[in-house]
Amino acid sequence: MSSQDIPEEKLPAEPGAAHGAVRAADEENPFADPGLPPHEHRIQDIDERAAKRSERTVALLFTVSMLATLGFIASYVWIPNDKSVYIFPLGHISAMNFALGLTLGVALFCIGAGAVHWARTLMSDAELADERHPIEASPEVRAKVHADFKQGAKESAIGRRPLIRNTLLGALTLVPFSGLFLLRDLGSLPHEKLRHTMWAKGKRLVNMNTNQPLRPEDITTGSLTFAKPDGLEEEGNEEYQTEIAKAALMIVRLQPDNIKDKRELEWSHQGIVAYSKICTHVGCPISLYEQQTHHVLCPCHQSTFDLSDGARVIFGPAGHALPQLRIGVDSEGYLQALGDFEEPVGPAFWERG
């Protein structure tokens, strides 16, 4: 780097060095620092009545703060916690929250306002100057520290006995690995977990809202139905959230002629198609459906998929189509899955392939 250093004379003059405390107008150098301007008195410095007024203002502010704190305590004790009040333009809000917040706000703000007013009007406002000293040490101190360090290093003999140095470095390098190993049980390994969901051959499609198994005639054209696998109950099931995060399904009915994708048609039942509800971008549940175009839109990042064309991405940041679930009907006429999803649902990951 030293070859790229700028020569001293290229740099502007040492700031401040040229200007001392020049006070009189400088004929030679009109741009010279004229020094601190004389102090100008405030009204409070000259007129005792004005100073008294300031004092009273400050005291008033502190008094208001005291009253506000009393108001806070009174609100806490007497306002019922569930009472709501109408306050224009806020609408119906919690009376307790409003009263506590405003009284606390006033109590605090008035202390601050009083202190600042006191400082601005009554405390001395004469500007003072402090010297600055260079941050870096003087050459003597620097030399001393370097010498001390060398002496200390020499006395430790770390340079002369490399065996000690090297084994110490080795020990210090290895010891954090214990900590690393301790982190291993933070979670299970991925294995194939992201590739499988609860769906399997013969699992019925259960309406998410009514909890009833779905028949083909329950799916009407133009509506979006959400479904979960039969047997996935929310209550008392510790794994519900984790399972539904993968198994959530959306079902629509299309005219079979409108289905452009050949495989989609094969995997559908009478035009009823079932797709994973979990967006392939970063995993939001897709929930907006446009009947006319058969597009679904993820409300989080606006990835748009065409359900009539293999749910391919037609806009937005998603990287691949939504996985389709192959469906049919069982002997009792209920919609059922004909297997698990053939590809992982949800966001892409390194091992997805």
Added chain:
Amino acid sequence: MSTTASNPTRSRGKAPAGEKLADWADGRLGIYSLAKANMRKIFPDHWSFMLGEVCLYSFLIIILTGVYLTLFFHPSMNEVVYHGSYVPLQGQLMSEAFNSTLHISFEVRGGLLIRQIHHWAALVFLAGMFVHMMRVFFTGAFRKPREVNWLFGFLLFVLGMFTGFTGYSLPDDLLSGTGVRFMEGAILSVPIIGTYISFFLFGGEFPGHDFVARFYSIHILLLPGIMLGLVVGHLILVFYHKHTQFAGPGKTNNNVVGMPLLPVYMAKAGGFFFLVFGAIAAIAAIAQINPIWAIGPYRPDQVSTGAQPDWYMGMAEGLIRAMPGWEINFWGHTLVLGVFIPLVLFGVVLIAIALYPFIEAWVTGDKREHHILDRPRNAPTRTAFGAAWIAWYFVLLVGGGNDLWATHFHLSINAITWFVRIAFFVVPVLTFIVTKRICLSLQRRDRDKVLHGRESGIIKRLPHGEFIEVHEPLSQEQLYTLTAHHQYEPVEIGPTVDENGVERKVKGTEKLRAKLSRAYYGEGNQIAKPTVEEYKEITSGHGHH
């Protein structure tokens, strides 16, 4: 070192209690030496120096209210049935975290207020740091010797973002759960290790049973602990370096002009804590924030429209929404560029912010201490960089809220996304050019004012009928203030052939540095400030125009 007993100037018995206590403490802690250096320490006055105080005080408010919230919050994902006083949710299954947040909001008196103060103070904290950093950036306060303090502040900003994120994820409501899911998706996009990091973070598959408890310890202990240390270090360095000041009469690089800590800043800064706290409490009284009862508990298969992170995550959100969905599959692996590139960009931008002081110091080659602040116009390239960055940030905020822009202004979501994709590249460049031109114009105006005086507004008619405006010369104070800034000369590579005619190899970094230096300080990139000679020639020779 004489003891108190042998010191005749200290008479033990008669001293007031406060003095005795101070003597006692001094004998054990050495407080007098500390007070000697700091009690009457001078701080300069400027409104922009208050921005850092806003951050400090909101941080304290967050700690105070946060401790209160921990007394009632249960960081557990165990499933419970709601039996509390909020009727619409009664009988619903939810996590204990969500349940206890409802308890804080509805049954604990003042609990909702503290929750809202905590959240509002967090937003103020992040916004304050954002603006404070801009102040430091645009005035060049990050220059030597304050580069390390810039890094401390930068770390506080980054950690503040993640503390905020982990904090608003704790109630386990539908909105924040969606944010956590987004984070999981982003982690999954990391090549090779992403899937494993996700499984280790969530204790298995998403969402699992662990993330609330883990986020809790990160949010209330790990990150704030580091931040508290950084805040203390930041303040110690502010005291140690002494505050910067703007150029002005009597203010030099070797002094600091202002008012003493005791009493003026004790009252002003101490009072300001109460002003900030009071203002945030009043906001929390009237402006509802994060009404989790209206949002409902988290379910991975549900979402609401218009889902938005807190504003400071808007940049990341914009990056992720604007990015095209690129995905590369090869050898049984997937490279999720559509998510990973935004993630990397986010990191790169942060690193660039952290390194800027070192880059500029390298370009100028200046190794001296700087305590006098630049006016932004006098550092046009730096100012233009900063403005371009802000413009870029706002483009991404628009991108992060593209759905809200679409619904509120009846625009096409696709059109907005495409606008963001193009503006991402175009707007920063335009802003850079425009800002630089404005800075140069302002420099010309300063130069004009120094040489020709200020416009007095008085029109004078000369004997031959010409009208002129009378310009009044500036006072020496104003002349000094307008000409006190340094102007660098661009670095040159120097002769590439030495005296013996042997060609010297010019390193690439050397060329880059010369190029950057020209861009910063070369011809057309700054206006030469007036010299005394020019001033004298104009004022004495030809009179005023």
